[in-house]
Amino acid sequence: MVQIVDIESGDPGAAAMIPGVGEDGGDDDDASPIEEVRLTVPASDDPTLPVWTFRMWTLGLLSCVLMSFLNQFFSYRTEPIIVTQITVQVASLPLGHLLARVLPTRKFKAPALLGGGEWSLNPGPFNMKEHVLISIFANAGCAFGNGSAYAVMIVDIIRAFYRRSISFLAAWLLITTTQVLGYGWAGLMRKYVVEPAHMWWPGTLVQVSLFRALHEKEENQDDDTGGGRTSRAKFFLVALACSFLWYAVPGYLFPTLTSVSWVCWIFSKSVTAQQLGSGMRGLGLGAFTLDWTAVSSFLFSPLVSPFFATANILAGFLVFMYVIVPTAYWGLDLYNARRFPIFSSHLFTFNGNNYDINAIVNDRFEIDMDAYSQQGRINMSTFFALSYGLSFAAIAATITHVALFHGKEIYRRFCASQKDKDKPDVHTRLMKKSYQDAPGWWFYSLLALSAAVSLVLCTVLKKEVQLPW
Template sequence: MASILRRLGLRASTNTTPSDTASKRSEDPAPDSVEKDKTNAFTTDAQVAGDLSLDPDATGPHVHTAGDETLVDSDPALRDLPWSVRRVVSLVDDPSEPTLTFRYFLLTIIFVVPGAFLSQMSHFRTTSAPYSVFFVQICANYVGIWLAKCLPTRRWKVPFIDFEFSMNPGPWSTKEHVLVTISAASGATYNLAYAPISIAELYFNTRINAGVAIVFMWGVVWTGYSFAAISRQFLLYDPQYPWFQALCQTALFETQKKDREHTTPTSRKQMIVFFSVLGGVTLWQFLPEYVFPMLGSLAFLCWVAPHNATANFIGSGFGGMGLLNLSLDWSNISALGNLFLLPFWTQVVMFVAFAVNCWILIPAAKWGNLATYKHGLMSNSVLQANGTSYPLTKLVTATGTLNTTVYEEYGPLYFGAQMLWGIFFSYAAYTSAIVWSLLFGWKAMKASIKKIQARRSSTKGQTINFQYTDQLNILQRSYLEVPIWWYVVLFLCSFLAIVPAVAAGQLFIPVWTYFVAIATGAVMVTPLGWLYAISNYQLPIGTFNELLYGIMVNAVGGHKNPTGATVYSSIAGDAWYRAQYMLQDQKIGHYMHIPPRATFFSQIFGCTLGIPINYAVVRWVLSTKREILLGVVSDPTNQWTAQSLKSSLSTSVQYVLVGPSAMFKEHIFKPLPYGFLVGAIAPVIFFALHKAFPKSKLKFHLWNTTIFFSILTNFYGNISTGYTSAFIGSFVVMYWAFRYRYNLWARYNYLLAAAFDAGYNLNMLLIFLCFGSGKLIAMPYWWGNNEQSSERCFAL
């Protein structure tokens, strides 16, 4: 056991208090002889990330304390760190702090088990109880402090091995706190592989063996975590990539640490602000979410003309265009991301995409000639030619093949106009992500790769972060790096977990498609990770995965069970999805000076612990709610609807049974493949404009076409409120306050981001427990909760 801990880069727990003396800077390799070019990756990407490299209030050199040293901004250890990082992240470290202690394991189990249960259960329900990582971060701190006071301090010797430990090695440490939260972020969540397991049993009466199912669920997560190795050398260690969600959590960790260890008037005020806002948001959300739903969509045009159909359609946020519509519901305002975290340029692009979607394309389709098929304009259902819902389940035989008799009876499948252009732009976003990252991000990535090669040759293969000379990487040199073979072993575990099951025919896909899935996932890790690191925007690409699988199986023949599309999408999707989250949480570890091997272990331990809980929930729901989920028996609470599963079944039937070739021959689907071409060309145009007019006020390098196209796919017709409110809030917080009240912004912005999200999630949990977990308790109707329309759009 002791040898295992040493390999993890840890010390055995002791009864001593962590040293008050912060570690000094280790010997720093000679800095590069050439001054960093101002047009280099840092300057360019810092501007892309919101000009965070510049302090608006800077009037001279700033002074920072790093252990026993004093550093100024021009110091090589500081100059590469964005200003937001310098203002939030501590530049000192105490390597003696305990990490993987008894308290860590105990709290990880306490927080992961219920989180995995609630998160997985929510995907079968209409409403859910969100399990926020901020909830864990807040609660774990106070439980950890309590454990440090009450647990026995005696040392325990493990029989038969030379190892002893203490259940209480001293005061509750920040590193234990961070590791518990990272484990919860990995394990207290749902698993993407639940969809094929559930669809196979619900709709095709095929129950996947429990052992195969659990191993498959582990495998898809391990694939994504192993793929983090592809990009970590520059997306993780390069200081130019801020990872705003990681910075947000770090701000809260640092504030909690100061309040716990060295309380100052500033830290006390920060905690007062945090808990005041958390409590205020928690109480406020009872109004739009339950008592006063009208606050969720303030449709001013409906108030002026409540019985005018045109005015209602234009002004409604629930089923209309959302023009002149505001929302005071955080769930609507933060639908596309926390406005305190998204850089202002990102939110400008998102709002423009929303305006194009709702205020240009929708009226052009409704009142113009944009769409030839006029049914279901703002519906995400699959329709018949007459506009009625298509009975998709009748298309599938008991053996999972196309029922040609039913298909001939009901005819081709149709989509509403908005869903059609949503598919078109989802294809465009996919190719745009690749091309944009190559054009605008390749310079930064190439510079990082060259640094890696140069440093490795000069330092004779020392740890990865020797290539960077910033203070955070210098501090991390005190710890052993995660070797690449750990990631290789993790991938081999996922490979051995999935391939035998696929080869045995238990997962509905041909073996060769598995290799295509992991290859496409590997290709997308870097461009999508780069986009997420600089913009805090995560691109969904599930539609493309299902399309690609449909093309492959229809070209080769066989394997026509629609469940195969969700199996393939689970593997390919998690390959990049989990990689991004692993890098994000490792960035938290980097900011908080956690030993990299301890961070890696905490992530694997968290997901390994949570997945059996995920599967147990799937089994419980499918065993007890099967007839309700299928609609055979009425659900008195109207909660167990399995909406996400039905959506997955719909796309699977389209792409696998009907097939892309047959689908794209239909006149309304013919334009869709051109989305790939549009996505490839658009970044080239903006790159050319940026090169031709580098100093233009239009800032062409900020108009990210990937985000723009992706937002055009994210709006599904039933909710168009919140976007205008989010843009107004973003202007105040991320533009005005950042530029003109920077010191105030730097002190409170990320704390407010955490407080708003934590308050919202706590409110959802309370509403679920009080009004929806047992008997559904509805709010009585009144003026602010009109039975016909909470917005008072009576003619919609």
């Protein structure tokens, strides 16, 4: 267990107790330069632990399938529930220990075609590396924390909203290529965004802490009767039980707790009060929630991100919701905004009625200009229109921000990586020392294949995916 000590106490040995900090207070080459990483991830590895095991494949594939189904099922909620890999991390631990007890320990001889050697259904106790690989399988099933596969929404829109037909082959290729394309890019970019020591991902540290809490025995742990100190495993189990029990309250017993809008309760007959105070259909002024899924549904858990990132999002939210939207709606009445709800994802006619999209689209999925002229132009709520516009602007703003504020650093690290001067962190070196790295041509092939299939999809099956151009 990593011990946090006071390096300002004057004790020359205190700094040496912290991984990555030498006795002179400088950085150690065998540790991460990031303090959060040093205090969370151990700079050690045990290459003797079995990894490619039967129970790893069984639990990994099962968790991947279940996570994919559950996240797709829950994605249709108003506040989508994203079942993350933490659920699998907790559930697979007792299952792994159970398989380690019940599976036979008999050893088998592998065929020569598979390299020969001996293997067993039960090579020993369930270990952390198996647990990590099972979680990686599960993470792939939940689109790496994003819930369901993004392209599924395209299929939903084609079939449910526009009532068009799309074959299983076209839908499967669309979803698969968009997902696999990212694997190719990720493999090619790992040299720049994964291996360098200064490239760290805060969300990953949460997973590492959980694995260590579940597998490692804490050193110098006080007994239960004294010290007043709770172990990491006990704290995790208590927090897990409390959160599980509380979820039933806003989720099933008292759904009102999802959005408590006291302004709407006091001024129940005022339309303006509903627009200002409603947390579901308004600006949410003064509203609050006791449902954690409402907090983490779209931007994920704020406990994982660094404070500056959460504060940045909060500042943008306040400016957008309480300055830009009210000014455009009440102050300027842009495009007759007051005719429509201030917060809605629906489309409206000029009179405020719901817009019938099917009436302006013909059988070839082309716009019927005569029907469009008869029904009138499409109108959106102020919130929806500004959200769309700023979402497109955010793409250009992100590129501009990175280029202006981090362009020199990116260029310097890119040049260093090409000359092998940017030394990988200790964890990357440990993995490469004990395990063979995946060849780069795997990722090039995966990227080229997915891009080629995508082009075929957009040319041969263009009518099914509504891309006639």
